[in-house]
Amino acid sequence: MTTYYFVAASDRFLTEEEPLEEVLKERRRHYKEHGKEVDFWLVRQPAFLNASQMKSIRDQLPQPAAAVISTDSNFITFMKLRLEFVLEGCFEAPSPEIPDALATSRS
Numbered sequence: 001m002t003t004y005y006f007v008a009a010s011d012r013f014l015t016e017e018e019p020l021e022e023v024l025k026e027r028r029r030h031y032k033e034h035g036k037e038v039d040f041w042l043v044r045q046p047a048f049l050n051a052s053q054m055k056s057i058r059d060q061l062p063q064p065a066a067a068v069i070s071t072d073s074n075f076i077t078f079m080k081l082r083l084e085f086v087l088e089g090c091f092e093a094p095s096p097e098i099p100d101a102l103a104t105s106r107s
Contacts, residue, residue: 004048004093005076006069007086010062011044018083020068027075040070051097057087 014020024042031038046067049058058065070076073090080088091098 001092003090004069005073005090006067007076007079007088008061008065008067009086011064011066014066039072043067043069048098057089
């Protein structure tokens, strides 16, 4: 199992109101320069939020939601500090409720 860390907010907030694209582009460039494989993703309508363990977060999120997911907890802490108005959490996948952490369709 892999632990994934995330920040989540409304899709509009993450993709229109914040310069998220710029932050992720810079992070990709940094990874490329250091030969590091990308370990973060922007996921719209993240299916993992449907898991029962995510109910408290899901109930606080305006819909439609989006999330930045990573296996790097430090990057997600940076994103939380950078974006401020996001919810932060983590989960393990695959699990019975979260078979594919990066699935984008909601059930």
